[in-house]
Amino acid sequence: MFDTAPDAPLLEIRGIEKTLGEQHVLRGMDFTVRRGEVLAIIGASGSGKSTLLRCLNLLIRPDNGRIYWQGAEVGWHQRGDKRLPMAERELLPFRTRLGMVFQSFNLFPHMSALENVCEAPMTVQHRDKSEVRAEAEALLAKVRLSHRMHAYPHQMSGGEQQRVAIARALAMRPEALLFDEVTSALDPELKAEVLRVMRELAEEGMTMISVSHEMDFVRNVADRVIFMHAGRIAEQGVPAEVFADPQTPELRAFLGRAGD
Amino acid sequence: MDFDLSIWAVRGPYILQGLWLTLALVAGVLAISTPLALAVGLALEARSRWLRAPATVLSWMVRGVPPLIILFIAYYVLPIVLDLRLESLTAAIAGFVVYNTFILGEVVSAGLRAVPKGQHEAIAAAGLPMTRSLRRIVLPQAMPSIIPPYVSYSMDMVKGTALAGAIGVTELVTRANQAIVATNRPFEILLGVAIIYGVIDAMLIAVQMWSERRWDHQGHVSP
Numbered sequence: 001m002f003d004t005a006p007d008a009p010l011l012e013i014r015g016i017e018k019t020l021g022e023q024h025v026l027r028g029m030d031f032t033v034r035r036g037e038v039l040a041i042i043g044a045s046g047s048g049k050s051t052l053l054r055c056l057n058l059l060i061r062p063d064n065g066r067i068y069w070q071g072a073e074v075g076w077h078q079r080g081d082k083r084l085p086m087a088e089r090e091l092l093p094f095r096t097r098l099g100m101v102f103q104s105f106n107l108f109p110h111m112s113a114l115e116n117v118c119e120a121p122m123t124v125q126h127r128d129k130s131e132v133r134a135e136a137e138a139l140l141a142k143v144r145l146s147h148r149m150h151a152y153p154h155q156m157s158g159g160e161q162q163r164v165a166i167a168r169a170l171a172m173r174p175e176a177l178l179f180d181e182v183t184s185a186l187d188p189e190l191k192a193e194v195l196r197v198m199r200e201l202a203e204e205g206m207t208m209i210s211v212s213h214e215m216d217f218v219r220n221v222a223d224r225v226i227f228m229h230a231g232r233i234a235e236q237g238v239p240a241e242v243f244a245d246p247q248t249p250e251l252r253a254f255l256g257r258a259g260d
Numbered sequence: 261m262d263f264d265l266s267i268w269a270v271r272g273p274y275i276l277q278g279l280w281l282t283l284a285l286v287a288g289v290l291a292i293s294t295p296l297a298l299a300v301g302l303a304l305e306a307r308s309r310w311l312r313a314p315a316t317v318l319s320w321m322v323r324g325v326p327p328l329i330i331l332f333i334a335y336y337v338l339p340i341v342l343d344l345r346l347e348s349l350t351a352a353i354a355g356f357v358v359y360n361t362f363i364l365g366e367v368v369s370a371g372l373r374a375v376p377k378g379q380h381e382a383i384a385a386a387g388l389p390m391t392r393s394l395r396r397i398v399l400p401q402a403m404p405s406i407i408p409p410y411v412s413y414s415m416d417m418v419k420g421t422a423l424a425g426a427i428g429v430t431e432l433v434t435r436a437n438q439a440i441v442a443t444n445r446p447f448e449i450l451l452g453v454a455i456i457y458g459v460i461d462a463m464l465i466a467v468q469m470w471s472e473r474r475w476d477h478q479g480h481v482s483p
């Protein structure tokens with residue numbers, strides 16, 4: 001499906017722009033993500049973080065710019081001089097390689113934890129039922145939810161639901177994961193159990209792109225941080241260095257608020 | 261005032277033959293319009309405007325016309341246009357099917373809109389194909405919001421079938437009216453008819469209660 005190049009970065013975006021209504025949310029974003037890298041995206045509310053994340057797997061289609069997955073462009077076909085948007089169904093194989101976890105979990109409420117995890121690998125990848133089930137049980141064990149396998153979302157705490165959502169995203173054997181403020185809806189003690197799972201994934205070498213307000217997580221787990229302001233990258237680099245010596249008044253103000 | 265239910269012993273069989281027509285009408289119309297309503301509901305919520313626009317316009321038009329006029333169109337106009345002869349029961353079913361398809365289509369569309377946006381995002385992000393996830397994920401979540409108005413509109417339809425009398429379907433109310441004219445016993449006859457409608461409504465409520473239990477997911481995503 002994709003003409004991929006093995007040496008190319010896993011994900012590369014060039015000049016992504018997006019206007020939603022009157023709002024010019026993204027004003028030209030460029031960055032690359034290497035395999036195994038943990039990239040954190042921070043910024044004030046309304047700086048375009050969640051929109052950016054949704055552009056990466058084309059839940060939102062950017063107005064301008066290009067997205068390359070392992071060197072191959074996704075989202076558009078080049079036909080001579082013309083660029084034609086891919087049909088929704090052509091995006092499906094790409095999306096299965098790039099899992100996503102949401103702030104509000106978005107588990108399927110009429111399915112148990114196990115069924116939530118099994119749904120995509122069974123219907124998309126048509127893998128053998130018993131094999132998928134065994135793998136789903138292993139994934140739920142990995143997020144420490146073996147005892148909640150048959151529970152329904154409404155019977156679980158937010159932290160448990162979010163860990164099921166992570167297991168669900170992992171079930172497709174993705175090559176990278178997108179996290180959209182996954183702990184923002186959780187109480188502090190529930191945050192910790194989700195962040196612990198994310199830290200373990202990072203240690204295993206999973207490529208992760210995480211929009212986050214958890215400054216400790218960004219500082220200790222991320223290889224690189226991008227600070228967004230007004231739809232652009234205002235600063236980026238190794239978290240410890242960026243936080244120790246912020247160059248822009250916006251980041252200084254943001255770090256001041258985050259320290260509260 | 262004398263009150264004598266024995267009038268039903270004489271006129272009952274004739275009136276009850278109308279009940280079978282009423283039930284045939286209800287069953288036929290619901291059986292045909294339910295799958296059509298699903299299609300209309302999906303078209304109303306479709307991403308493609310080529311599906312959405314005609315469905316929206318048609319729905320406005322059909323729902324704006326009184327059902328009685330639709331029955332007249334089905335009975336008088338349709339045979340001329342199609343150059344065929346329509347029995348009054350067939351014409352009544354056709355007319356009610358058209359009306360109900362769009363009434364219930366709006367119910368389906370409202371139910372689909374009640375499914376949280378995050379569910380659609382989760383489906384798309386997982387790379388799940390649309391048709392299959394519609395059946396396995398979206399519709400099961402839409403059902404709790406579809407069932408109560410669906411049953412409620414179906415009850416309206418049951419009572420509305422009396423309109424079919426106007427195009428010669430001798431259903432329950434038409435026959436009851438004939439019996440009243442013949443016997444001058446309106447109270448006994450209308451009381452019986454009211455009880456019959458009450459029983460039909462009770463059966464629909466039973467269907468509603470059963471299906472609400474069947475589709476109860478105990479609230480949607482609770483953070």
